[in-house]
Amino acid sequence: MNIKALLAEIAAAPPYAGLDRAIAVAILNDLFRKAGGTPLPDPAWDTQWRAIHAVLAHWASTTRFGESTVQQLRRTQKPEAGYRAFNEAVEALNEELILSNAFRREEILRHWAAAWGLAIEGETPAESKKRLETLDYRRTLKEFARAEESRKSEEAARLAALAAAQAAEEAARGWRE
Amino acid sequence: MNSQVVDELDIVPEVRHTDPERLRWLVPEVSAATDRLLSFQPTDERAATASIAQHFASLRKALWTSPHMISRLRACGLSPDDLQGPDDLHHFPTLSRTEWGNAWRDLPIHPPEPLWVAVPSSGSTGAPVQVVKSAFDQVHMWAVLDFLIVRRQLTRSTQVALLCTLPSGMEYDAALPMFHEGHLHRISTQRARPWERLAALPNPILFTDPAGLHWLLAQSPLRPTLVLSSASHLSPSVRQASEAHFQCPVVDYYATTEVGAIAATCGEQRLHVLAPEVFVESIEGELVVSRLRSSAIPILRYRTGDSGRVAWISCRCGQNGWVIADFSGRHACWFTNPAGAQIDAWQLAWLFKHHALTDFRVTQDSTSQFTIELVGTAKPNLQEHLYEALFRMGWVSPSLSFHTCEAIPRSGSKASPFRTMVSPPSP
Incomplete structure (x- = not known):
């Protein structure tokens, strides 16, 4: 999968304007059929469906994203496990993020590749893993939360120290007076 | 600072x-x-x-x-x-x-x-x-x-001089351990004998601005190791004149x-x-x-x-x-003086720095007529200092019209405080 070329194609493709769930499911299921495998059955889609799948289906029908996927998908791939892994990996992402942000688009493509074991052109598996770790927005959100907590606790400690210093000064003044 | x-x-x-x-x-x-x-x-x-x-x-x-x-x-x-x-x-x-x-x-x-x-x-x-x-x-x-x-x-000099033309007259001497154990001398043109005190420093590195360079060009030559000019536009003519004057x-x-x-x-x-x-x-x-x-x-x-x-x-x-x-940098502007010389308008910028102004603009309406728009409060000596500065730059009897206003309309992301309505003389 040539990530750089795909991102360029996505940027140049017709903009996403929504896609009916049934059509999106059909497009994604076709990827598995073309690879000689078995698509995710309809009942499973009830639990696995996410709105971002419609964006992926749009890309599959307007760019070489679908073709890149089919070329490497194994016939024996278990779609339910793959979608479960993919959905968990992209839980921090949503339609708005991936449509507005090039890094989150790259991230979702890489999560897709990782979920199905697709190789990224021009990268070793270790390089692909490292790049995905850098982009992973779940990690970013955890870091945002940690940084905010750290700032709040430092601020609380600073205010407590100021209050203690002020109290000590007032106590000393009281002694002098 | x-x-x-x-x-x-x-x-x-x-x-x-x-x-x-x-x-x-x-x-x-x-x-x-x-x-x-x-x-x-x-x-x-x-x-x-x-x-x-x-x-x-x-x-x-x-x-x-x-x-x-x-x-x-x-x-x-x-x-x-x-x-x-x-x-x-x-x-x-x-x-x-x-x-x-x-x-x-x-x-x-x-x-x-x-x-x-x-x-x-x-x-x-x-x-x-x-x-x-x-x-x-x-x-x-x-x-x-x-x-x-x-x-x-x-050749590195450990003496650094900061020549300041600001009206505050601030001066100080300080050790510079982070510059090869050197010394920093801030010298103001508003204080006594500034040139003599600069000349006493052996081949210093000299920090100043175009206003400082203009002042130095009117003095006897110094021999600094290096001159650095910042804060506002340095015209090629002033730079060339400075290099010839200082030979550095x-x-x-x-x-x-x-x-x-x-x-x-x-x-x-x-x-x-x-x-x-x-x-x-x-x-x-x-x-x-x-x-x-x-x-x-x-x-x-x-x-x-x-x-x-x-x-x-x-x-x-x-x-x-x-x-x-x-x-x-700061929208270079050239005023034309009565003799036809092109004068860097930014030489006047420092005069406004230490007044309680949030904005100002100086417009050369005609050769000897200027409009000064001010947002905020200027000290009474601003007019006198402007007359003096313009006189030094070749205006014998400039006419200055001061206006205080709420805001000065501007275009562009960085305000240009100088403008001229006078076309430069034909070459």
């Missing part, structure tokens, strides 16, 4: 003025910055882009702890870790002066560090903004100076209070970007700067308001790198 304590950020209260001796512990960091500048010698732009990407790590780390920047990036669905190098910059939002002014308390990294100060940026081109500076921010200029001396193969290199030094040093001219008069300390882009003709070194504020894509374009060159001075071409 004027600075003030910012209690909200818990800045050590006893630091009320620049005291370089207190910053002695930064000598290794200053030396490391000089080494970074000297070591950045890529063979081509591709190598430079790859090399400078390594320096983005410091900026990334700082972005994580700036409350305002984190909030800003989060709103865009971005992470500091997305910024791996210059090729990623265009995905990130720019930072305007207005946004800086509104968010200055939340821009610095957290937690605060010892010896931070807050410095108001120049108010001569609009409302000043507060700029929080770390201890290293306050001394980084000495690394740049050392780099320029080595790059120009000059005169460097035009592009720096702002917000960012610090950005670029400096070489012997071929090319304005070289001080990579890898900063990375400069040109967006629709405006210079946008990201600061890559350690500092109190992680500056990411700050819109300077200055005009120019960035190009990669192999310069005849021997330095490959990014240069700023077609630089128009």
